[in-house]
């Protein structure tokens with residue numbers, strides 16, 4: 001079977017398509033036939049050696065796979081032919097993958113492989129950021145920074161189904177503003193142009209501020225967003241796409257009665273699989289109700305994994321990049 005293989009932490013361009021031995025599922029495992037996989041920013045970080053974990057070389061990148069069960073060993077395994085989604089640390093970009101049956105979550109009837117893949121990692125991250133870490137309660141206001149990005153767009157779409165009242169999008173272009181409003185934002189706020197974020201948030205919330213900030217950006221935007229929190233508000237640190245890892249002044253947290261929480265979704269995946277399965281089922285149900293709309297920008301064959309990772313690494317895309325089998 002063919003797989004995308006990384007032999008050196010030198011970035012997407014060194015990925016090669018290799019013929020590898022067929023994986024054989026052990027007891028308690030299933031063999032999946034690849035249908036689709038989303039290519040994500042964390043995948044681009046991994047292959048450049050800039051991610052928090054570095055798998056031993058050579059390895060197959062890819063953190064989410066959607067596929068059909070070809071073979072299954074063990075009573076608890078899903079039925080042959082079933083379509084499932086699995087979240088893994090790496091190894092998704094291969095024609096066939098053997099993995100624990102417990103990692104395979106059902107994809108409901110009515111959801112195609114491409115949509116299922118696009119409803120994976122980023123929607124999971126956004127769901128955990130809003131609910132598990134941000135503690136979003138019904139009627140609260142949410143500000144999503146980096147709202148044009150993969151995690152940001154998912155957070156915008158999920159915020160209202162998870163109970164948010166007003167949903168604000170932090171963006172830096174007119175195209176991103178239009179996309180954010182289409183994704184359910186009540187207002188699009190400029191993060192560039194020197195506009196004061198706190199004043200924009202105050203104007204959009206009747207002076208109250210936001211209860212939850214989803215922050216995939218970091219840099220100076222974290223401090224600016226902290227100043228937008230209502231009393232007892234929470235800022236969830238998701239990533240540092242804007243550059244620097246910011247230092248946070250704890251006296252400000254004390255004076256304003258606000259909190260900063262981190263999200264490492266992969267840690268939830270590994271420690272709390274039942275919670276991840278419940279979130280995935282909720283995400284799929286919301287999609288079937290027409291409340292989520294993943295924006296797919298490019299669909300490429302598995303053989304084009306290097307090109308797909310290069311596109312995602314360069315950024316600025318209006319939607320997701322998928323590999324298809």
Ligand SMILES: NC(=O)c1ccc[n+]([C@@H]2O[C@H](COP(=O)([O-])OP(=O)(O)OC[C@H]3O[C@@H](n4cnc5c(N)ncnc54)[C@H](OP(=O)(O)O)[C@@H]3O)[C@@H](O)[C@H]2O)c1
Pocket residue numbers: 040041042045121122125145146147148149150151152171172173176191216217237238239240241242243263264265266315316317
């Ligand atoms: N904590 C976790 O478990 C977890 C899970 C998944 C991802 N992440 C992290 O989350 C971050 C975002 O991932 P993603 O997949 O959403 O990335 P993405 O799709 O590439 O989106 C990046 C976003 O950042 C914005 N941006 C970049 N530089 C900026 C700047 N200087 N000022 C304002 N906005 C800026 C982009 O805006 P434009 O569209 O205007 O360029 C875009 O909205 C990454 O750091 C990723 O590693 C963390």
